[in-house]
Amino acid sequence: MISQNFLYSIHKDKKSIYLLCEDKAVIDCQSIYEELFRLEKTADFTFEEFQSYTPSLFFYSTLLTGSQELPNHPFFFGELDKEGNIKQEQPSYYFAPKDETLDKGKLTIYL
Structure with missing residues (x-):
């Protein structure tokens, strides 16, 4: 599903592939290639070729590059400084898995 x-x-x-997202955008990583290929009705490449394309995800103008999961905070991704604090000058991410009340998990991005 794509919002x-x-x-x-x-x-x-x-x-x-460059994906430029705004606040509350929903992108399902499981189906992104199928959905974008379907939107490209005049594509001059095959679906198999398209699946080899490298995606880049931008939140507003910030490229989200990923990070390591923090050892003491499951599902929190960011970089620590020398004192063990989360670096504020780089994006960090928190993933909340789906629960009984939510149909899907939620990714929160701190810029």
């Missing part, structure tokens, strides 16, 4: 709060750009020469 309305995003734009995308496909660069065939670079074999890249």
Whole structure:
């Protein structure tokens, strides 16, 4: 499932997909290739080729590059400084898995 709060750009020469998201955007990583390929009705590449493209996810203008899960905070991803505090100058992420009240998990991004 893809929400309305995003734009995308496909660069065939670079074999890249750029996803530009805003607040509350929903992108299902399990189905992103199928959904974008379906939206590209005039695509001059096969679905198999498209699956080899590298995705890049931007939240507003910040490229989300991922991080390591913090040892004392499950599902929290970020970098620690020398004192063990989360670096504030880099994005960090918190994933809340789905529970009985939510149908899907939730990713919170701190910029």
